[in-house]
Amino acid sequence: xxxxxxxxxxxxxxxxxxxxxxxxxxxxxxxxxxxxxxxxxxxxxxxxxxxxxxxxxxxxxxxxxxxxxxxxxxxxxxxxxxxxxxxxxxxxxxxxxxxxxxxxxxxxxxxxxxxxxxxxxxxxxxxxxxxxxxxxxxxxxxxxxxxxxxxxxxxxxxxxxxxxxxxxxxxxxxxxxxxxxxxxxxxxxxxxxxxxxxxxxxxxxxxxxxxxxxxxxxxxxxxxxxxxxxxxxxxxxxxxxxxxxxxxxxxxxxxxxxxxxxxxxxxxxxxxxxxxxxxxxxxxxxxxxxxxxxxxxxxx
Numbered sequence: 001x002x003x004x005x006x007x008x009x010x011x012x013x014x015x016x017x018x019x020x021x022x023x024x025x026x027x028x029x030x031x032x033x034x035x036x037x038x039x040x041x042x043x044x045x046x047x048x049x050x051x052x053x054x055x056x057x058x059x060x061x062x063x064x065x066x067x068x069x070x071x072x073x074x075x076x077x078x079x080x081x082x083x084x085x086x087x088x089x090x091x092x093x094x095x096x097x098x099x100x101x102x103x104x105x106x107x108x109x110x111x112x113x114x115x116x117x118x119x120x121x122x123x124x125x126x127x128x129x130x131x132x133x134x135x136x137x138x139x140x141x142x143x144x145x146x147x148x149x150x151x152x153x154x155x156x157x158x159x160x161x162x163x164x165x166x167x168x169x170x171x172x173x174x175x176x177x178x179x180x181x182x183x184x185x186x187x188x189x190x191x192x193x194x195x196x197x198x199x200x201x202x203x204x205x206x207x208x209x210x211x212x213x214x215x216x217x218x219x220x221x222x223x224x225x226x227x228x229x230x231x232x233x234x235x236x237x238x239x240x241x242x243x244x245x246x247x248x249x250x251x252x253x254x255x256x257x258x259x260x261x262x263x264x265x266x267x268x269x270x271x272x273x274x275x276x277x278x279x280x281x282x283x284x285x286x287x288x289x290x291x292x293x294x295x296x297x298x299x300x
Contacts, residue, residue, distance in 0.1 A: 049145040056149035075157040106174035111228035121194025124150035203290040
């Protein structure tokens with residue numbers, strides 16, 4: 001962590017506590033014994049994250065693309081390359097996918113870009129905390145700002161992907177429907193679901209690198225149990241398992257909104273979104289409860 005970043009964190013924290021002699025003290029007592037004070041601290045920190053989150057976002061985006069030749073296009077390039085590989089396999093007959101009137105390049109690019117959104121959201125919490133690890137034990141600040149900054153970076157990257165996707169859809173003649181803007185709703189569900197899982201795994205992931213390695217090992221096979229490159233109806237044996245995948249309604253509804261109106265997976269998407277919201281709040285509380293332990297172990 002650079003001295004500038006630490007200074008910015010101190011400045012943002014100072015804005016939050018300016019004019020007050022209060023300091024944050026970690027004690028052996030569990031915050032659950034004083035739930036009102038614990039909730040009050042969470043609400044106070046949630047209100048104070050905006051300034052620091054913005055500074056972290058600007059710093060990380062500038063550093064990420066500073067020394068690149070094609071700049072922000074790197075945000076969309078991995079998903080595009082992945083889609084092109086599947087298109088080639090489909091053209092040579094290795095992969096047989098029926099997409100109706102939708103060109104396969106448009107079909108698979110939607111899948112790979114939304115899948116990348118989920119992966120970016122899943123990895124962002126742990127990645128951002130590891131990048132700012134030194135701040136945790138050197139500066140008192142609302143650590144939720146790190147998560148907000150990470151989510152903002154994921155959204156920024158996805159916005160670039162959407163521009164590229166729009167160009168490809170127009171060039172390929174894909175039958176985009178008037179309901180296409182509503183596809184941002186399942187995109188938000190993917191962002192929230194990935195971020196929630198990432199936050200739940202973050203306390204353990206900060207202490208053991210096995211969590212990151214395990215995530216990398218799981219997400220690869222998980223893509224083939226999700227309708228990223230083919231539809232549920234054509235998956236054969238995998239199709240029976242894909243229907244139990246909570247990501248399946250998100251991808252199905254996304255394509256239905258883009259290319260064919262509203263289908264039968266809307267109810268399932270609503271259930272997934274509702275459960276995700278509940279888990280997001282639960283994960284937030286678990287993270288806040290475990291934060292002192294994580295900081296203590298990092299300092300040890």
